[in-house]
Amino acid sequence: MHNRRSMQALSIRNLSKTYANGVTALRGIDLDVAEGDFFALLGPNGAGKSTAIGIVTSLVNKTGGTVEVFGHNIETELEKAKACIGVVPQEINLNQWDTVYNCVYNPAGFYGLSAKRSRIRTETCLRELQLWERRDETARNLSGGMKRRLMIARALVHKPKLLILDEPTAGVDIEIRRSMWDFLRHINQKGTTIILTTHYLEEAENLCRHVGIIDDGRIVENDRMSAVLRKLHQEVFLLNLEESVPADFQLQGFSSTVVNENEIEVEMHKGTSLNQLFKALSAAGINVTSMRNKTNRLEELFMRLVERREDERTREVTEPEQRI
Numbered sequence: 001m002h003n004r005r006s007m008q009a010l011s012i013r014n015l016s017k018t019y020a021n022g023v024t025a026l027r028g029i030d031l032d033v034a035e036g037d038f039f040a041l042l043g044p045n046g047a048g049k050s051t052a053i054g055i056v057t058s059l060v061n062k063t064g065g066t067v068e069v070f071g072h073n074i075e076t077e078l079e080k081a082k083a084c085i086g087v088v089p090q091e092i093n094l095n096q097w098d099t100v101y102n103c104v105y106n107p108a109g110f111y112g113l114s115a116k117r118s119r120i121r122t123e124t125c126l127r128e129l130q131l132w133e134r135r136d137e138t139a140r141n142l143s144g145g146m147k148r149r150l151m152i153a154r155a156l157v158h159k160p161k162l163l164i165l166d167e168p169t170a171g172v173d174i175e176i177r178r179s180m181w182d183f184l185r186h187i188n189q190k191g192t193t194i195i196l197t198t199h200y201l202e203e204a205e206n207l208c209r210h211v212g213i214i215d216d217g218r219i220v221e222n223d224r225m226s227a228v229l230r231k232l233h234q235e236v237f238l239l240n241l242e243e244s245v246p247a248d249f250q251l252q253g254f255s256s257t258v259v260n261e262n263e264i265e266v267e268m269h270k271g272t273s274l275n276q277l278f279k280a281l282s283a284a285g286i287n288v289t290s291m292r293n294k295t296n297r298l299e300e301l302f303m304r305l306v307e308r309r310e311d312e313r314t315r316e317v318t319e320p321e322q323r324i
């Protein structure tokens with residue numbers, strides 16, 4: 001029924017969620033993730049990222065809208081949709097008394113894999129995540145970083161086409177973060193579509209080709225990572241002018257718009273010297289009475305992300321955790 005060439009790994013339409021306590025976490029979002037993509041759902045804490053992931057992975061009931069996973073509607077074809085998805089949750093939710101082996105082997109059965117196939121896939125996944133040597137230990141004996149790797153192995157046991165990770169590196173140290181990044185890049189190159197939620201801009205920047213930015217239950221940006229970064233590095237200045245300018249006025253060498261006859265907006269790439277702007281203004285015979293930096297909504301959002309990251313850094317120093 002669906003066109004193979006334009007296959008979407010995930011297609012979300014007008015998705016909304018209001019929790020029983022009255023909190024509206026999603027206000028009708030649309031989102032498409034193409035097959036093969038590496039997609040970041042980025043946003044500050046409380047934006048609605050986990051809610052969106054929870055709905056896609058059928059842990060949370062939606063209030064409205066539709067979700068399709070590789071063309072399978074999660075309401076009408078839940079089992080087929082589920083078979084396409086591997087999930088790595090934010091919280092460690094391993095059965096801590098199971099052996100490492102069984103943490104991966106047991107769920108394989110839930111996906112309908114035969115015993116033989118389950119054994120083969122369990123070994124493959126544990127080897128890929130460098131946990132094969134630890135297979136007979138109980139999960140609770142593993143370090144934090146290993147537990148996270150074990151959750152990834154478990155998520156991959158049924159060879160899902162879409163891997164979803166909710167804040168995969170929150171609170172893990174830099175070494176583990178980098179080795180997880182390498183692994184994720186590797187499986188994405190081999191064809192697995194990956195969606196991750198993160199509030200680390202750096203993580204999205206390093207890994208992802210596309211980014212959706214969510215804030216207060218709304219998608220506020222959805223573009224290629226490179227385009228978002230470009231927008232982020234753009235600054236807009238509002239200049240008040242002593243004399244009026246014609247409606248079609250253009251400031252030489254800059255991208256400018258006339259707001260009204262005594263006010264223009266000038267776009268500048270961050271790092272461009274303001275002297276260049278003033279040179280161009282002088283050359284045009286324009287006197288500026290005042291100027292201000294127009295706030296960039298995207299930048300404000302990122303400032304909040306960065307502030308949070310700094311809080312966490314401080315926390316990481318005071319609470320060292322999860323060494324391999």
Ligand code: ADP
Pocket residue numbers: 019020021023024025043044045046047048049050051052
């Ligand atoms: P994020 O993952 O971006 O941090 P969440 O999806 O966890 O955001 O949360 C979005 C909003 O929904 C927040 O205001 C949060 O407090 C609220 N929320 C999340 N889970 C629940 C829940 N189970 N019950 C009530 N409110 C919730």
